[in-house]
Amino acid sequence: IAGITQAPTSQILAAGRRMTLRCTQDMRHNAMYWYRQDLGLGLRLIHYSNTAGTTGKGEVPDGYSVSRANTDDFPLTLASAVPSQTSVYFCATSPTSSTDTQYFGPGTRLTVL
Amino acid sequence: GENVEQHPSTLSVQEGDSAVIKCTYSDSASNYFPWYKQELGKGPQLIIDIRSNVGEKKDQRIAVTLNKTAKHFSLHITETQPEDSAVYFCAAPPMFSGGYNKLIFGAGTRLAVHP
Numbered sequence: 001i002a003g004i005t006q007a008p009t010s011q012i013l014a015a016g017r018r019m020t021l022r023c024t025q026d027m028r029h030n031a032m033y034w035y036r037q038d039l040g041l042g043l044r045l046i047h048y049s050n051t052a053g054t055t056g057k058g059e060v061p062d063g064y065s066v067s068r069a070n071t072d073d074f075p076l077t078l079a080s081a082v083p084s085q086t087s088v089y090f091c092a093t094s095p096t097s098s099t100d101t102q103y104f105g106p107g108t109r110l111t112v113l
Numbered sequence: 114g115e116n117v118e119q120h121p122s123t124l125s126v127q128e129g130d131s132a133v134i135k136c137t138y139s140d141s142a143s144n145y146f147p148w149y150k151q152e153l154g155k156g157p158q159l160i161i162d163i164r165s166n167v168g169e170k171k172d173q174r175i176a177v178t179l180n181k182t183a184k185h186f187s188l189h190i191t192e193t194q195p196e197d198s199a200v201y202f203c204a205a206p207p208m209f210s211g212g213y214n215k216l217i218f219g220a221g222t223r224l225a226v227h228p
Contacts, residue, residue: 004156031214042202042218043157050214090156097214100145100206104156 003027004105006091012111013081021076021108023091031097032074033058034066036087037107043090049074050097081112115140115207119219126193127227134222136203137185143205146186147216148177151200161188193226200224 007022023032034046035058045058049068063085065077078085091105116139126132136146144165149157163170163177163186170177174193179186190197200223204216 033214040220042220044218045215048214094214100214100216101147101159101162102214102216103159104149106156107154 004091004093004103006089006105006108008108009106010109010111012113013078015081015083015112017081019078019081019110021078021089021091021110023074023076023105024072025074025091025093025105026072027093027095027103028071029093029095029103030071031094032068033092033094033102034064034074034076035090035092035104036060036085037090038087046076046089081110083112086110086112115143115205115217117203117205117217117219119203119222121222122220123223123225125225125227128193128195130193132188132190132193132197132224132226134188134201134203134224135185136187136205136219137183138205138217139184140205140207141181141184143207145206146177146179147204148175148188149202149204151202151221153199157202190224193224195226195228198224198226 004025030051033048035043044060047066049055052071055066089108092102094102119136147162150160151157174191176189200221202221203219
């Protein structure tokens, strides 16, 4: 059982390019989340999904979009990357949208030049 | 909204000593307080959590204490070992999350345990 997998592990991207970060879970958790982690700022929520077919905006959603076509996958897309989106991105899950505990994936390190 | 402050930002201890990290929160209705450990190059891993109906919870060498009156909770690591070296994050949920499982994270504490 892998838990949560994220791809790619790291990526260097030219500004203006489109990029999709992938997240897949095998725990059958209903809720999924995307965070970005920046030095000194901790973890900030970008988007979330309470269940397949629904998504919502977190604290810092601008410049990002998500989709949730099924339970297992929750891709994060940067339509036109900018240098301020350089960060480490973590996908997380929780059993339900009302379950406090969140479980994190290994992360994707993204550099936008 | 909820605000979580974490101190210290860095902590250096000798192997075998104890380490204490403290977080304060602003939303008095918060009722769940997890602690995460993040090792270099990895995602945060939940190590212990506490709910507002208890004041202390222990799991081997780690413990969390909660003071709801003062709105703070602390992580205690006893008999520290080099493998405890990591960044530790606290978190708390606000009362009104807007319909999702919202956690507000502290900025993190980098713990270094020296042999």
